[in-house]
Amino acid sequence: MMPPMESAQLRSLTVAARKRLPSRDRKEAVAALLLLLFLAFAPRIHAQAIPYTRPVETAPQENTIGGGYKTLAVQRAKPRDYWFQVLDVVILGAAMGIAVWLVLKRRSRKWATVLTIGSLAYFGFYREGCICPIGSIQNVAVALTDPKYSIPMVVTLTFFLPLVVALFYGRAFCGGVCALGAIQELVLLKPVQVPPKLDRALGLLKYVYLGLAILLAIRPALARDFLICRFDPFVGFFRRTGSPHMLMLGGGFLLLGMFVGRPYCRYLCPYGGLLTWCTRLARRGVTVTPDKELDCGLCTNACPYGAIEHMRAVRKDCLYCARCYASCPRTKSELVTLS
Amino acid sequence: MSEPVTRRDLLHNVVRGSVLATLGGGAIFLVQKAHGQVVWQVDASRCSNSRLGEAGPENCKLCTTECVVALSAVRAVNEHSKCGRCAICPAYFNITSAVDEKGLPSEKKCPRDAITRKPIGRADPEDPANNFYEYIIDEEKCDGCGKCVMQCREPLGLGSIVLRVRYDKCVNCNKCAISRACPKDALMQIPVEQALQAPEIRHSTE
DSSP states (O other): OOOHHHHHHHHHHHHHHHHHSOHHHHHHHHHHHHHHHHHHHHHHHHHHOOOOOOSOSSOOOHHHHOTTOOOOOOOOOOOOOHHHHHHHHHHHHHHHHHHHIIIIIIOOHHHHHHHHHHHIIIIIIITTTOSOHHHHHHHHHHHHHOTTOOOBHHHHHHHHHHHHHHHHHOSHHHHHTOHHHHHHHHHOOSOOOOOHHHHHHHHTHHHHHHHHHHHHHTSOGGGOOOHHHHTOSSHHHHHTOOOHHHHHHHHHHHHHHTTSSOHHHHHTOHHHHHHHHHHTTOSOOOOOOOOSSOOOOHHHHHOTTSOEETTEEOGGGOOSOOHHHHHOGGGSGGGTTOO | OOSOOOHHHHHHHHHHHHHHHHHHHHHHHHHHHOBSOEEEEEOTTTOTTTSTTTSOSSOOOHHHHHOSSSSOSEEEEEOGGGOOOOSSOTTTBOTTSOBOTTSSBSSBSOTTOOEEEEEESOOOSSOTTSOEEEEEEOTTTOOOOOHHHHHSSTTTSOSOEEEEEOTTTOOOOSSOHHHHHOTTOOEEEEEHHHHTSOOOOOOSOO
């Protein structure tokens, strides 16, 4: 605390300072300051002071304008027709069905690749990557928590359909339909096996990402952020535009994806996390059956996703690429009879 | 049944069934509150370029810079039925620029020269400059910077030019990139039935 002596001294000093400048002088100083201020702003005020007044108070209509003038209609482009969106969902379902049939029944790597290319072309480059089940996690999370948020029917179906399919046949969506998966699938040239321990550890990242995305999505409307869509690494390629750093990130993923099989799907994709849970309960899935005469293990080496362990397919990691079948000598026509 | 059901299979079926029921329940719950289709649109009563006293000397250009489409899907649209058709339009001309020999401001407002105009209606033989003009915005040039929108509002203009999402350009992102950046939260999802309606008359101040 300040001693009372000092405070009193200070007050007397201030009073003295005020007395030294008489009030008349102060008024003059203020006036001079105002004048200076005015001068400083005067040129700008002058420049803006071009006399402009609005000539009309209401919009003149056809009869006022005269001369046979017809008001131009404003062109209003329609949004994409609803039936096309329903068609997207139908195509999504059909593609998953075809993927299941091609991989589980036909065991055809060639036709599975054709389907992958088709899905990349349609869902990726034609539909420009939106809407996808991965991003729809956020819409569903918001819709479940915020009663005012309106979720389109199509988005709801897009979210649930692949999960239901996964409950019966595994991750057919990942292999046959997903555009993000397809672009990585097609750049995979020289697969390197990731050590199983590292693979498992990195695989946990996707649950962290899933949790983070949901937490950010269910915040109040103004603070809401759709993390998955914002950091979608490949959507920039699908739209042939995007911020440089996101395109670089996507390029980095593709470069990595040439050697490590589908890095985004295996380690980051939050929807992959949900599909993994459902796939654990799947009724059927890709199976490799070693038999007594032939346990060459070619399929284990062929699988770029580490989804064949001890000569058994691990359904939750299987991404429906059918490389194991393509590598198997048994499926070649002359060996098929071997049993 | 050819084979007896093992305990493992039974458990599997029960768990699968319950997960399926959960998913189905969730889907039915969401479908009940689901909307047919939603699209993004700019709410002119919130957009700071439209609202009087909101933007400073520099207007907000986030619609131009944030959109994921190369040339933003948000464009300025002149609602002709509301346009004052002024001879000296504050959105067409830079009305603070020097006046040329014809008595018109020498500079135009649009940085991309996307607005064209032509005289319409009865020509006044006494005063040919005092005419009505039709202002047309070339959508292929406009990038939605909102400079004209900022001028065409009370008290200078009637507020006929607004920023609108053009659905033929918009890819209808799950979360619109502009909406994420917009400080006024002016981009909102509306049901498609409202999408083709003319924009509401702007509130000058609120």
